[in-house]
Amino acid sequence: MSERVIAPKSRGFLFLDSHPDGCRQLVDEMWQAVPAPVTxxxxxxxxxxxxxxxxxxLAATIAGLARVGIRGIGVCFEKAPGRRTGTAGWYRTAATARLAQQYGRDMVFLNGDAFGDAMKEQVADLLAERFGGRLDFLIYSVAAPRRTDPDTGDVYASVLKPVGSPYTTKTLVFDEHGLPEVKEVTTAPAEGDDIEQTVAVMGGADWERWITFLADRSLLAGGFTTAALSYIGSPLTAAIYRQGTIGAAKAHLEATARTLDERLGKTVGGRAVTSVNAAAVTQSSTAIPGIALYTGLLRGVLGDTMVNPVGQLVELWDQLTGARPLDLDDEGRVRLDTWELVPAVQDAVAARWSTATSDTITELADLDWFSDEVHRLYGFSVPGVDYTAPVETDVPWPVPTALDTRVCD
Structure with a gap:
């Protein structure tokens, strides 16, 4: 037993510990927010x-389990409890596995490097032994700082940089007392092979490798469908995102989708798409200069009409499974971000952006919501959790139950 009181301690938007009970409650909330299952x-x-x-x-996993009744495998890379708590994703996975079992969903979670072939082998073996040797859907949602090429052993590192010239933008930070500040930051442009390295990590290479690996094992079911999750974002953040190094990776991801779509259509009658999601507070997005400020201002404009990640992924699953028609743009992408990019919304956000300073930001952005969302990433600021009480931090990774070990016919 390793019970202790866990307080939120952070360096910027990065928290040093996570709260197991808060993470569990957050997963419960996400599950309950999913509409009734599709029959x-x-x-x-x-x-x-x-x-x-x-x-x-995570939203894709929970929406798939609660809405569609998926069974199968989740892959992630999380740190176990030790001297510090486990990562928030460790506790969220344990909570998701508990709910999956409670609702009779046969879901196994594997912890390791998704880029490596060892994980691909483990997944392929599990699909063959437990799930009848067939895979109906693959959702690809990986954001990572580096990737090791399984063929060459080369290590690639992704960077968040503009292309061509330095980029200066406003950004939102909180000082040591938790007070908001709007500052200007300048990011140097990509140099050398920064773009190629970022594309190698965040582009479509690993996604395509997964599909090829599973296809070579004859594990793709007829009509197999795969979706890679992506983002385009606002013109206000385009220079650092869509027009920057990460944007080059997203363009490669979308080109990979077109290649895979043609290939899967011919081989299994399947398809591949990218899903363009809308703005949200995530551990990845808070690391991008300007995104925190933009998201807080967007919430200030839209309030509760913002569609959260679970709501967006319910829509994606409905389209992928045929519960609703597949709605693609001219480039073959599912667009779940249309509500964010409405011209009137973007104009309102841009107007607030232009006048945002440390003195005005509390009037222009929903900072209470934004701060709570950042805390919730680590299991804090979750209603119903007693943060003054000791909590067990040594939560085990979910182990397959007897039900999970059956070989499917």
Whole structure:
């Protein structure tokens, strides 16, 4: 037993510890926010979610389990409890596994490097041994700082940089007393092979490798569908995001989708798409200069009409499973961000952006919501949790139960 009181201690938007009870309650809230399940006959479809423990990948996992009744595998890379608590994703995964079992969803979670072939082998073996050797859906939601190429052993590192010239933008920070400040930061442009390195990590290479690996093992079901989660964002952040190094990676991801779509259509009658999601507070997005300020201002404009990640992923699953028509843009992308990019909304956010200073920011952005969302990433600021009480931090990774070890016919 390792019970203790856990207080939120952070360096900027990065918290040093996570709260197990808060993470569990947050997952419960997400599950309860999913609409009633779509009626299906027999067992649910088999799905693989790569990047299942955080952000949109977590939302995809929970929405798939609660809405569609998926069974299958979630893959993530989280740190176990030790001297410090486990990562928030460790506790969220344990909570998701508990709910999956409670609702009779046969879901196994694997912790390790999704970029490596060892994980691909483990997933392929599990699909063959437990799920009848077929995979219906693959959701790809991976954000990482580096990737090791399994063929060459080369290590690639992704960077968040503009292309061509330095980029100066406003950004939102909180001082040591928790007071908001709007500052200007300048980011140097990409140099050398920064773009190629970022594309190698965050582009479509690993997604395509997963599909090829599973196809070579004859594990793709007829009509197999895969979606990679992406983001375009506002013109206010385009220079650092869509037009920057990460944007080059997203363009590569979308080109990979078109290649895979043609290939899967010919081989299994399947398809591949990218899903363009809308703004949200995630562990990845808070690291991008200007995104925190933009998201807080967007919330100030839209309030509760913002669609949270679970709501967006419910829509994606409905489209992928045929509960609703698949709605693609001219480039073959599912667009879940249309409400964010409405011209009137963007004009209102831009007007607030232009006048945002440390003195005015509390009037222009919903900072209480933003601060709570950042805390909730680590299990804090969750209603119903007693943060003054000791909590058990040594939560084990979810182990497959006897039900999970059955070989499917």
């Amino acid at each position: 299906t006959e027999g067992e649910g479809p088999v799905a693989l979610v790569i990047g299942s423990s955080a952000g949109y990948g």
